Amino acid sequence: MTAFEISDIKHFMNQLLLTSLFDHFLFTEGTISTGVTYTIDGHINDSFYSEADLKELKLQDLDYLPFGQLRSTCFSIIKGKNTPVSFRFVLMLSPENMRHTIERSGSGFTAADVSGMFINLTYKNQKLICTTGISYKLFSTDKTLDYEWDLMVEKFFHQHQIPIEKQI
Template identity: 45%
Template sequence: MIAIKLTNHKNFMNALLRTEVFDHFLLQEATIAAAATYHIDGRMSREYYTQEEIDELGIAGYPCLPYGMLRNTCFDLIKGKKTPSAFNFVLMLSPDNLAKTLASLGSAFTIHDIGALFINLRFADGIMMLTTGVSYKTFQLDKSLDGQWDRLIQKFLDKHEIAFEIL
C-alpha cells in the first residue's frame, strides 16, 4: 500500500468526473460532503435489474456497479461553484480485470486468492490523496502483489497525465 498525493486537483477531478479514465473500475462506495453528505453504496441491487439487463450491461458476476454507470451521479453531486468539503471514493477492479491484471503481472496469485485490488480516493482539508490496497481472501506471507499493484497504479496515473507525488 502506498499513499499518493494528487497535485493537480483540477486535472484529476476532470479525469475522475468528466472522462472515462476510471470507468473500468467498480465503485464500491462513495461519500461526498457538500451541502449535505451523500453516501453511494455501489453494490448492485440485483432486484432492480432483470437477468437480461445484467447480461446486456455485461455486469454479471460483479459485486458492485462500474463507476462509469454512476459517474454522472457523482458529478452532479460535486459540480457547482463551491468545492465539496470532503469526498471519498473506493474503487476496485472488476473480476475480469482482476484476472487480467494478475495474469499480466505474472502473479502466482489467482482470483481465488484475492478479494480485490483497490484504490481509495480521498479529498479532505484541501488535500487530495490516493491510496492503494490489496484485499487477500486468506492470510498471506507473500506481499509481492502489493508492490506490483502500487507500481501499476503509478503507471496508470502517468499514462493519464495525472500529476502526483508519492508520500
C-alpha cells in the first residue's frame, strides 16, 4: 500500500468527473459530504436490470457498476459554488484488467488469489489522498504484486499528467 497526495486537486477532479479516464474502474463505494452526506453503494442491483440490460451494458459478470455509469451522479452532487466538505471513493480494477495486471506483475499470484485491486480517493481538509491496496483471498508474505500495483498506479498518474507526491 502506498499513499499519494494529489497536488493539483482541480486538475484531478476534472480528470475524474469530466473525462472517461477512470471509467474503466468499478465503483465499489463512495461517500460525499456537502450540505448533507450521500452514501453510494456500487453493488449492481440485479433486480433493477433485465437480462438484456445487463448484457447490453456489459454488466452480466460484474458485482459493481463501472465508475463511468456513476460519474455524472457524483459530478451532480459535487458541483456547485461550495467545495464538498469531504468525499471518499473506492475504485477497483475490473476483473479483466486485474487478470492482466497480475499476469504482467511476474508474481506467483493468480486472479483466483486476489479479491480486488483498489484505489481509494479521500478528500478532507482541502487535501486529496490516493491510497492503493490489494485484497487477497489467501495469506502471503510475498509483496511483489503490491509493489507492482503501487508502481502501476504511480505510472498511471504520471502518464495522465496528474501531479502526485508520495506520502511517508
